[in-house]
Amino acid sequence: MKIGTIEIDRPVILAPMEDVTDRAFRQLCKRHGADIVYTEFISAEALRRGVEKSLRKLKTDEVERPFAIQIFGSSIESMVDAAVIAEGYCPDYLDINFGCPTKKVAGKGAGAALLREPEKMTAISEAVVKAVSIPVTVKTRIGWDLESINILDILPRLEDVGIQALALHGRTRSEMFKGRANREWIRQVKEQARIPVIANGDIWSAEDALAMFAETGADGVMIGRGSIGNPFIFEAAKELLKTGKPMPPPDFRARIDVAIEHLKLSVQFKGEKYGVLEMRRHYSTYLKGLPMVSRVRNKLVREDGWEQVIDILLAYKQECEGYVMEGKILEGTEYLNDHSDKLLLNYQANNI
Structure with missing residues (x-):
């Protein structure tokens, strides 16, 4: 997969997650094999206003490279200003969040809400690409709801204005985190795409990462909730991809x-x-x-x-x-990826 000067074969990537992918967690995941890491998603309006909490999210370290800064917003003006500010922090590339389904983002016309306005999504993307000298990518979902899946229409628009890669979560906005991410839609997007496609959604184990590559043909995979409390998932996935043999689970x-x-x-x-x-x-x-x-x-x-x-x-x-x-603990006990875990449920309810 190639984005700008970055070229990695089948990268395993840490997804942007609010209140999770801070400097500490990014560096921890890097130490455990993540090929690329993303910041938390950052409000364009907050960057324009110089809000200290948002500015802190831009701080990174060289050990995190390659890394991407992700921004979200609902207007061309705010996104352009935020992109220029973010570029000053020297990320390897800039990512636009067109996928967050939460009310605090989509409810204000940003994130996944822009799936209902492809023209505006395209205009924002084009303006950001023109405003910075680093590569620009997009993370989004397959559509607003099951009746309006429009990612195959959106893809060429993004490609035409210079977006260099697409990270795709295989759900609609209305699905939030219910059911299972649809790998078939990701496969269709990959078959049509002229840019790298990064597959995202329901990667809870190394085996899930391998299956995502196999079933979608994606250039990379992106792991979000499956990494919470389990940074080992990156090195495990890379080992399985490389050798076909699973790593022993962390004890x-x-x-x-x-x-x-x-x-x-x-x-x-x-x-x-x-x-x-x-x-x-x-x-x-x-x-x-x-x-x-x-x-x-x-x-x-x-x-x-x-x-x-x-x-x-x-x-x-x-x-x-x-x-x-x-005998109450077996040596090498596997992680229990219980989808009903309270932390994950809380995260799903409040974040991308």
Whole structure:
């Protein structure tokens, strides 16, 4: 897959996710094999107004390369201004969010709402392409609802105005995250496309990534919710693609160690107060399925000191060694990708 000067064979990519793909999580996923990472999606209007929270989302580090900054908005003027601001932070490419289905984005005429206005979507894309000197890509869905799937009409419009790649989530806006992502539509888009197509939706395991490539012919795959609490998915997917052999699943030691690694990065970039606070949403997925985990999680979400949180995690890891001896944990226990997990449900309800 080639975007600008980036050329990677069958890349496995971290999707942009609000309140998830911050600097800490991006760098963690990079360490575990993600080929390309995206920032959280950033409001064009907020960038224009210089909102500090949005400007912080633009901060990246060289170790994250190649990386993309994603912006969203509903007007040409705001998107052009935001694109110029984002380019100043030297991303490898700029991505436009035409796929977010939530009320706070689509309800304001941005994100997936623009699937109902192909002309405006095209005009925004063209204006952004002309405003910057770096490659511009798009992430979107297959249509607004099942009665108005229009991605095959939108694709050539985007290609004609200079969009260099398309990341496609195989659902409509109205489906949100219900049912299963439609790989057949992604396949049809790939067959028609003159630009790289990145397949997105319901990649929960390395095997799902392999199947997505096989069934769609996509140039790359993008993993979102399947990476939450499971950055191992990137290296596992790449190993399976390369050798055809699955990696051993992460055991409790690896899972606890990576939670500690994530916490340290979070504190490094956000300071102790916010670094510890914002990590609380991740513990349930890192520790899911382990014995007596609710008791430990209750301790973790009440502790404000990062060193004390690490002590709790290390003590729990030692406790789990005892559970292995008792037969309560099997060595190499797989991640439990339970789609009903509270964190994932909350994320689905509030984000792209």
